[in-house]
Amino acid sequence: MFGLFxxxxxxxxxxxxxxxxxxxxHRLSQVNRSxxxxxxAEAEDIMxxxxxLEGAS
Structure with a gap:
Protein backbone atom coordinates (compact mmCIF):
# COMPACT_ATOMS: atom_id res chain seq x y z
CA MET A 1 0.00 0.00 0.00
CA PHE A 2 2.68 2.49 0.99
CA GLY A 3 4.89 1.39 -1.88
CA LEU A 4 2.26 2.69 -4.29
CA PHE A 5 3.82 6.15 -4.47
CA HIS A 26 14.67 -13.81 -27.88
CA ARG A 27 11.40 -13.50 -29.79
CA LEU A 28 13.11 -11.81 -32.74
CA SER A 29 15.97 -14.29 -32.85
CA GLN A 30 13.50 -17.04 -33.75
CA VAL A 31 12.28 -15.07 -36.79
CA ASN A 32 15.03 -12.67 -37.85
CA ARG A 33 18.45 -13.40 -36.41
CA SER A 34 20.05 -10.05 -37.31
CA ALA A 41 23.28 -5.48 -28.34
CA GLU A 42 20.89 -2.82 -27.03
CA ALA A 43 20.25 -4.97 -23.96
CA GLU A 44 23.99 -5.33 -23.37
CA ASP A 45 24.36 -1.53 -23.45
CA ILE A 46 21.66 -1.28 -20.77
CA MET A 47 23.44 -3.92 -18.68
CA LEU A 53 25.64 2.60 -11.63
CA GLU A 54 26.13 -0.26 -9.19
CA GLY A 55 29.89 0.17 -9.29
CA ALA A 56 29.60 3.89 -8.58
CA SER A 57 27.48 3.30 -5.47
Missing part, protein backbone atom coordinates in the same frame (compact mmCIF):
# COMPACT_ATOMS: atom_id res chain seq x y z
CA UNK A 6 7.44 5.06 -4.19
CA UNK A 7 9.44 6.11 -7.22
CA UNK A 8 11.64 3.58 -8.97
CA UNK A 9 15.36 4.11 -8.80
CA UNK A 10 17.39 4.52 -11.98
CA UNK A 11 18.72 0.97 -11.57
CA UNK A 12 15.21 -0.48 -11.29
CA UNK A 13 14.12 1.36 -14.44
CA UNK A 14 17.16 0.08 -16.34
CA UNK A 15 16.58 -3.49 -15.12
CA UNK A 16 12.98 -3.39 -16.37
CA UNK A 17 14.18 -2.07 -19.74
CA UNK A 18 16.86 -4.78 -19.89
CA UNK A 19 14.32 -7.51 -19.19
CA UNK A 20 11.99 -6.18 -21.88
CA UNK A 21 14.78 -5.98 -24.46
CA UNK A 22 16.01 -9.49 -23.70
CA UNK A 23 12.57 -11.01 -24.16
CA UNK A 24 12.12 -9.07 -27.39
CA UNK A 25 15.57 -10.20 -28.58
CA UNK A 35 17.20 -8.08 -35.68
CA UNK A 36 17.48 -10.30 -32.61
CA UNK A 37 21.22 -9.66 -32.43
CA UNK A 38 20.61 -5.90 -32.65
CA UNK A 39 18.14 -6.05 -29.73
CA UNK A 40 20.61 -8.15 -27.79
CA UNK A 48 26.69 -1.96 -18.91
CA UNK A 49 24.87 1.13 -17.61
CA UNK A 50 23.42 -0.90 -14.72
CA UNK A 51 26.86 -2.23 -13.81
CA UNK A 52 28.32 1.28 -13.98
Missing amino acids: KKKSETEKLQAEYKKLMSEA AGDAKY NKIEA
